[in-house]
């Protein structure tokens with residue numbers, strides 16, 4: 001299998017896309033740390049059962065997984081994810097930064113708290129995870145030997161389209177591209193890749209508008225299938241470009257006839273590219 005013997009961390013791995021990432025990585029042979037504090041779609045609340053359930057699912061498929069319940073935007077909690085991976089599985093090879101939530105409001109109505117919280121979870125959450133990942137891999141490289149490191153960050157088309165109802169989210173997602181491009185340049189000499197994806201999936205947080213409300217409920221299985229088909233994990237993990245068509249699927253989903261599929265942005269080399 002593609003990832004036999006590898007160790008992966010997935011942040012926000014308990015639901016939606018993160019759950020898809022975790023399951024697919026396990027199917028490809030990776031041992032997985034499923035990080036998730038079990039927040040609701042707006043970031044409130046805590047619940048450890050969802051991350052545990054994904055770990056149980058992975059184990060029932062014959063894989064290995066351990067849950068981690070830390071907040072990705074907390075420096076020490078983020079660091080402890082890496083410690084947990086090393087303690088349980090001996091290494092870290094693949095890191096998928098995925099955790100986050102949205103609290104949309106039109107620019108002139110957005111509260112300071114909603115801006116701060118959303119920027120914190122996405123931008124600082126990515127920063128902490130990427131910071132600890134790159135430091136870990138650099139130490140490994142300095143100690144000698146070949147290091148296998150693959151970093152996947154999660155942005156959104158909002159970073160480019162800048163919807164006025166998501167100033168917090170779009171700003172954070174744009175910042176994630178910048179951090180990841182810097183990481184890619186920095187880590188290139190160690191043979192480590194850093195890529196950004198811009199997914200679309202019919203998850204609970206994506207289905208909050210009047211036309212999409214309810215579409216994501218209870219559909220993680222469907223999302224898993226969609227995400228696997230539309231977000232080419234294998235190519236992303238290999239650090240190559242991925243392309244695809246998303247608009248027809250989006251129109252279908254808006255009309256309530258289909259599922260949302262993945263538009264994606266993949267960072268490779270020194271250029272940023274985008275398809276929609």
Ligand SMILES: NC(=O)c1ccc[n+]([C@@H]2O[C@H](COP(=O)([O-])OP(=O)(O)OC[C@H]3O[C@@H](n4cnc5c(N)ncnc54)[C@H](O)[C@@H]3O)[C@@H](O)[C@H]2O)c1
Nearest residue numbers: 012015016017037038039071072099100156200201203206
């Ligand atoms: N669904 C889409 O169409 C879409 C589009 C573009 C980008 N994205 C991005 O993909 C990622 C996953 O989105 P999703 O739709 O699967 O959402 P989701 O709400 O289904 O899953 C997000 C997960 O992150 C966890 N989480 C939230 N705050 C956390 C924190 N501080 N620490 C650890 N875990 C935390 C939640 O508990 C949840 O399990 C997000 O970064 C999102 O912005 C999604």
